[in-house]
Amino acid sequence: MSFRLAAYAVCIEDGQVLLVRHVSPKGDWTWTLPGGRVEHAEDPFDAVTREVTEETGCDAMVERLLGVDSRVIPAAAARAGVEHQNVGIFYRVRIIGGRLRPEPNGETAEPVWTPVPDVTRLRRSSLVDVGVALAQTVPATGRVAPVPVGGLIQH
Template identity: 70%
Template structure:
């Protein structure tokens, strides 16, 4: 089984969430800014780096929201092998910058999306988890997993 530790930024302002359109193996869908934590890197630092790399915006971590762990069966995984993704979700406040595509990366565009429009988007389940953590702020830092299917992907 492959394993990935990732950090994701949940940026909410005025009823909108910052999403990036991922384009890569398996197609295109919307996701939260974030990604893999590099060897020796703190997830706290990784989320700030990832937000800047993917969106062109600078931000600061306001708080830890929670952690999500999901195992993706080999039959549904991009690389065809069982995969576990552990995501650390942070509330990130944007402090500057200009939205732009990720240079030489997989994020084709980033946009501020009204929360009311999110259910109609093809998106990663991480979007739903992150938004729920940000809005509900559970003391445990955990929300139930999001069923995959329809517009929701791994």
């Protein structure tokens, strides 16, 4: 089993959420939240703002910790072909500067502000639904129900 600790930014302003289009090496794509792997010895708090800048061109400020999500992706669906556990730490962030642009030489492209009600019509990572649910409900436990994968919702 592989393992990844990641930090994700949930930025909702004026009823719109900031999403990025993730493009796999195979050319498949899904919409997801800005964020990604926490590097060795890096604080997740710092990782989330670094990832926002890398993936969107914008500077972000963390407003609060929203919660944590842990999921196991079956080997058949995982990129590397082995069972994979992803632990994601979700932060509510606010954009404080910069300008939207695609990630140079990266796997994310086309950062966009998307009306929250339109998200359900997008081919997206389940992380989007988890992040939006955490931002909208702010549960004391920092956890929301698992999001079922299928149809437009991908791992």
